[in-house]
Amino acid sequence: MNKICKKKKTFIIHTAALILIFSLWLLSGCQSSMEDIESSEPVTAPAQQIDIEDSAESASDSEENSVVEEDDITDNSESIVIETPPVPSVEEDIPSLAETYIDYFPMGAAIEPFQTTGLKADLLKKHVNWLVAENVMKPDAIQPSEGNFNWENADQIVEFARKNGMEVRFHTLVWHSQIGDWFFKDSEGKPMVDETDPVKREANKTLLLERLDEHVRTVVGRYKDDIISWDVVNEVIEPGDPDGMRASEWYQITGTDFIETAFRAAREAGGPGIKLYINDYGTDNPVKRDRLYELVKVLLEKGVPIDGVGHQTHIDIHGPTVTSIIDSMQKFSELGLDNLVTELDMSIYSWNDRSDFSDDIPEVVLQKQAERYQELFEAFKEHKDILSGVVFWGIADNHTWLHSFPVNRTNAPLLFDQNLNVKSAFWAVVDPSKLPQN
Template identity: 40%
Template sequence: MSFFSAKPQLASENDSLNTKNELQVEFKEAYKDKFHIGTALNTRQIMGGEPGAMQVVKQHFNSIVAENCMKSSRIQPEEGEFDFSIADKFVEFGEQNDMHIHGHTLIWHSQAPEWFFLDKDGNTVSREVLIQRMKDHIFTVAGRYKERIHSWDVVNEAILDDGSFRKSKFYEIIGEDFVKLAFLYAHEADPTAKLFYNDYSMSNPKKREGVVKMVQKLKEEGVPISGIGMQGHIGINHPGLEEFEKSIVAFGNFGEVMITELDLSVLPSPWGDAGAEISKNFEYKDEMNPFPNGLPQEVQQEFSQRYLEFMKLFLKHQNTISRVAFWGVNDGNSWKNNWPIRGRTDYPLLFDRQNNPKPVLEDIIRLPGKN
């Protein structure tokens, strides 16, 4: 989701090659007959800077997604100048470890380079020019990894919470057809890859209706969309399980559902929901960072119970869900430490800052045997 990096961790915190509390069964092994268990990799990890975290990835995950290095501003910062150095290493790591590889993301308004939408004089480009630039970008990126990347987030976050189209530059210049064109180009560039639409706050009823309307229209027009990604940026009290389940069922009518970008924040939200609009940032206040030195036992218990509830829900819909992917490996490199308020200490993942599994993971691993 985010381009924010977590605050730096000491090597002893975030780079340990030895983890305590070794699990008897690997996370991915417990769910091998259910769905892929994925995680996002950041640039430092991909480039070898966190061997402890990468040991966790190899042991417990069978699917990977790049957190930032495949976004358009990183991979084509200037027109026609592509930098695949980090993305290539990401894909190679997945191949070397026989993993499902998910590409993120081909078209996203938030981290697109400015030149994408401007001519040499700084004026907004025509519809035809932007369509060509979008096509060239998709063909170059998806084409490079043809038959190597198994699935793509083709378009990211095109629908607002009220169900209407986001008035992004892609929408303003091309119109809603930019979504259709992106999927058509991605399929042409790599007919073997599965293609997904990905968005946050997907349990919101109005947003659900908007996404269903858009995807239904795409399907009716013969657009090759394989399914929908539901970003799982959740909190202790939101969203409601019932509404989340309604969206899984609704989206499952159009193909596979992926639970993407899963993390569980225990910190107070400035606006009280589980959105992921990265343009929103708030000033730091101590009361918004209540656990700088660790979680109280009662909060840890709430955290564990909440994760178990969601994993039970995912198992209930295992015939629809093909991948559950966490947005980071350990707490220390989670974007939630710096968003929506920079400088906080959050605990949203299943491995702590020393790469040790949290107690709830053992309970999560036991769940498939109970279903």
């Protein structure tokens, strides 16, 4: 009897163990199946990050890698297409901006050295025949400390232009900004503007003008055979300051003598073959325009070798009027001076607007920009006898100072978009018949 009981007890234990093992197996199988089902659900990929300054390779893998096939999705799941972001590219089957205007004037763009390679370089080579350095030829970049000249970045732009049959403009020999503080320190290292003793102030003025003369002669002497067009002084007019002259350290220490010194040194170092410009923004404003006119007229009467006026032309889709821009050029041409548009861009915001469209710029805004560009360039072409060139302050919307000025936001001031493709503004300038009809 005990033997029978023991056998039954053993049988029950074995049976229970088998049941437990089987249950665990079933549970494991179900869990595995659930995991397989979950892993087959489509997953939206994160947006692709693209460096649009470099040459792009393939923007995405093959089409089948960007689509989740129905066979891979269980039961009622639907196919989901993962959109690939637009790829930066240079459109080859469109007219060249520079060639379109070959019978009018050169077309240029401001650049940084890193834009001399990759896709941006290809865009420049196709569309412009004039270059200007956005920053690397300014005083602090060229001579960061006294006697220490840095030519590498400037040389890179000059060499890129030479290899690709382009001209170069120089910007800028003298400016109140982006210049080493050492210029304005006296022989003891003290700020010149703080000096009150008349004798020492005169000595400081002499020292500052000597430093300026040396800077100008050294730079012009290096590039006179490569660069014809020169911004000699930049932004010296400010109607809100005393006498309408910008109250920079230059002006506080030397009056207008720094302007005379810079132009005379540039002419002597570069010879009669180079063209020397005084450059400023807001020249469409009659108050500022007239003060600049008065200054230039006096300087010309003193024999200062000024060849022309550079009109920066940082404008927006709301103003100023094209008429006011042309009127300013005509006024200076009456003095026998040349005119250049030196820093053209067109913000999609008015000056007092601090809003941000982000990546959703309304089409009506871009259309208005195109209309304004069309009006502007029709006027430029009509007045080509008083206008010798147009330079954009950039080439495409992915690189513009207006992304951070006057506030951080997305702007779109140029003819090519973030992916280097044409905008309506491009066709407005090159072939308005291709614009969408309202």
